[in-house]
Each structure stands twice: as structure tokens, then as C-alpha cells.
Amino acid sequence: DLWGNLRWANRKAxxxxxxxxxxxxxxxxxxxxxxxxxxxxxxxxxxxxSIVRRTLQTRKEGVRQARLRFEGGLTSExxxxxxxxxxxxxxxxxxxxESRIALKEHQIALLAGAYPTLRIDRQTMEMHxxxxxxxxxxxxxxxxxxxxxxxxxxxxxxxxxRFPRITFSLTGGWENDDLKGLFSSPFSYVNGSLVSxxxxxxxxxxxxxxxxxxxxxxRLNYEQKVLEAFREVNDAVVTYRNVRxxxxxxxxxxxxxxxxxxxxxxxxFNGVINYLDVLDAQRKYFDAQIGLSNAxxxxxxxxxxxxxxxxxxxxxxxx
Numbered sequence: 001d002l003w004g005n006l007r008w009a010n011r012k013a014x015x016x017x018x019x020x021x022x023x024x025x026x027x028x029x030x031x032x033x034x035x036x037x038x039x040x041x042x043x044x045x046x047x048x049x050s051i052v053r054r055t056l057q058t059r060k061e062g063v064r065q066a067r068l069r070f071e072g073g074l075t076s077e078x079x080x081x082x083x084x085x086x087x088x089x090x091x092x093x094x095x096x097x098e099s100r101i102a103l104k105e106h107q108i109a110l111l112a113g114a115y116p117t118l119r120i121d122r123q124t125m126e127m128h129x130x131x132x133x134x135x136x137x138x139x140x141x142x143x144x145x146x147x148x149x150x151x152x153x154x155x156x157x158x159x160x161x162r163f164p165r166i167t168f169s170l171t172g173g174w175e176n177d178d179l180k181g182l183f184s185s186p187f188s189y190v191n192g193s194l195v196s197x198x199x200x201x202x203x204x205x206x207x208x209x210x211x212x213x214x215x216x217x218x219r220l221n222y223e224q225k226v227l228e229a230f231r232e233v234n235d236a237v238v239t240y241r242n243v244r245x246x247x248x249x250x251x252x253x254x255x256x257x258x259x260x261x262x263x264x265x266x267x268x269f270n271g272v273i274n275y276l277d278v279l280d281a282q283r284k285y286f287d288a289q290i291g292l293s294n295a296x297x298x299x300x301x302x303x304x305x306x307x308x309x310x311x312x313x314x315x316x317x318x319x
Contacts, residue, residue, distance in 0.1 A: 012153030019146035029308060035111045036304045042104040043122055044297035049097045051289045052090060058282065059087040066275060079275035086279055090286075144218075144225040151218035154211050229309070236306040243302045247295040250288070257281070257288035 066083040069075045109118035264281035267273045 009153070012150050015146045015150035015153060019150065022146060029311070031111065033304050033308045035108060036307070037301055038104060038108045038111065039120075040297055040300040040304070042101065042108065042120065044293055045097060045101045045104060046122060047293045047296075048290060049094065049101065051286070051293060052093045052097060055282070055286050055289075056087070056090045056094070059083070059090050062275075062278070062282070063087050069275075075275060082276060082279060086282070144222045148215075148218040148222045151211075151215040154214065232309040233306075236302065236309040240299070240302040240306050243295065243299045247292070247299045250292040250295040254285075254288040254292045257285040261285045 063080070063083045066075065066080040070077055070080045105118075105120050106116040108120055109116050112118060261278075261281045261284075264273065264278045268275060268278045
């Protein structure tokens with residue numbers, strides 16, 4: 001191995017193997033992110049269905065009160081019919097949400113390699129996650145780096161192949177029957193041959209140029225992957241910050257809308273406003289609750305995107 005052909009071949013094989021390992025990690029990270037995304041979407045749908053069902057009970061109570069006031073001659077039939085319309089509109093949302101929940105459960109079961117009958121346990125969405133600081137854990141970057149190293153090793157092999165190759169054929173034997181003869185003259189002869197690449201020098205030179213071009217291509221791909229990684233991380237950070245801000249604002253809106261409903265109902269019972277104003281306050285509160293639920297969902301989905309951008313494996317130390 002005068003020119004390092006075997007050493008370059010070993011490096012190439014190791015780099016190619018490590019590239020496949022990082023490719024496996026990249027696939028695993030993608031699968032984890034897809035499961036997390038589907039799970040947070042499922043929890044958000046559960047929350048939305050819960051909001052709709054609570055609103056449905058409020059609508060039923062509103063219809064009951066509107067009927068009593070109409071039968072008592074306190075209001076016109078218009079308020080009663082408007083309450084029935086709101087009740088029916090809310091009830092129509094439930095079948096669609098239940099269908100979307102079932103389909104999302106089937107999607108998670110498929111990602112988990114299970115049948116659609118798999119039960120998906122739910123938990124509340126946590127808002128406190130520790131974020132890593134390093135990009136070097138991204139498996140796609142590590143894979144691209146190993147691919148570059150394999151290309152460099154292939155270029156080294158092609159370069160070494162241009163030079164003459166010396167091979168030795170060793171035939172073992174005993175010079176005498178004494179054991180010490182093995183150390184004084186362990187071989188009866190050494191047959192050396194020199195293989196010169198004179199007749200295939202042009203072909204080997206072209207092979208080396210091709211390996212050099214492939215190495216340049218791998219280097220450019222690696223540089224491009226690094227730039228894309230930094231862009232994706234910055235995009236994910238900006239998105240995550242904005243959705244957190246939006247979630248805080250939606251939470252304030254939900255609290256204000258809840259207070260608005262309480263005041264509207266109090267004024268309605270005292271005869272200050274009509275029932276249509278109460279229904280308007282209830283619609284605003286319902287929209288605010290749905291908006292807050294979706295904002296929390298978007299915050300967790302943005303956290304998943306940030307997880308992917310930073311390479312996954314939070315809290316897992318790798319060599």
C-alpha cells in the first residue's frame with residue numbers, strides 16, 4: 001500500500017457506512033416529527049370538539065330561556081327562532097369534527113405501524129420545551145458530510161491507482177528443522193513483480209478527473225445543505241416566536257370575549273339589551289375559543305418544525 005490505496009478504500013467504506021447510519025437517523029427524525037404533528041393536530045381537534053359541545057349546551061339553555069320568555073310574552077318569536085338557528089348551526093359542527101378525529105387517529109396508527117383500531121392516548125399539550133443549541137446533530141448534515149468524505153476517499157483511491165502497483169507473493173517454508181530457523185530465514189524466497197499502468201494511464205487519468213469532479217459536487221452539495229439548514233432554523237425560530245405571540249394575544253381575546261358574554265347575559269336578564277346581542281357575544285366567545293385552540297396547536301406544530309430544523313434528538317447526547 002505504497003500510495004495509500006487501501007487506506008483510502010477503508011476511509012471510503014467507513015464514510016459510506018456512517019452516511020447510511022445518518023440516513024436512518026434522518027428517516028427516524030422525520031417519522032417522529034410526523035407523529036408529533038399528527039398528535040398535536042389530534043389534540044387540537046379534541047379541544048375544538050370539547051368547545052363545540054360546551055357551546056351546544058349553552059345554545060340549548062339559550063333556546064330554553066328564549067322559549068320561556070316568548071311564552072311569557074316578554075320577547076317576540078324572532079328571538080326564539082334565532083336561538084334555534086344558533087343551536088342547529090352548532091350541532092352541525094360535531095359530525096365533521098368526529099370524522100376528522102377518527103381519520104387523524106387512523107393516520108397516527110399507520111405511522112406507528114398498527115391497525116386503525118389502535119387507541120391513541122391523549123395528554124395536554126405542554127408549553128415548556130427545552131431547545132438545543134447545536135446544528136451539528138442534524139442527521140441530513142451528517143449524512144452529507146460523510147458523503148463528502150466518501151467522495152474524497154474515492155478521489156484518493158483514483159489518485160493512488162495512477163501509480164505503479166507493487167505486489168509480493170510470499171511462499172512460506174523451513175530452512176531447517178530447527179525452530180530458530182523460522183526467525184533467521186522464515187521464507188524460502190520472495191517473488192516481486194511490478195505492475196506499471198503504462199498502457200492504461202489515459203483511462204486512469206480520466207477516472208481520477210471524474211472522481212475529482214464528484215468530490216467537488218459532494219462539497220458543493222454539503223455547502224448548500226449547510227446554508228439550507230441555517231435558513232430552515234432561522235425560519236423556524238421566527239415562526240415559533242410569532243405563533244407564541246399570537247397565542248398570547250388569542251388568550252387575551254378569549255378572556256375578553258368570556259367577560260363580554262357574562263356582561264351581555266346580565267344585561268339581557270335585566271332587560272337592557274335584546275337576545276340578539278347575547279347571541280352576538282356568544283358567537284364572539286365561541287370564535288375566540290376556537291382561535292385560541294388553533295393558536296396553541298400552531299405553537300406546538302411550530303415547535304415540531306423547530307425540532308426538525310435543529311436535528312431532533314433533544315436531550316440525547318451523541319458522539
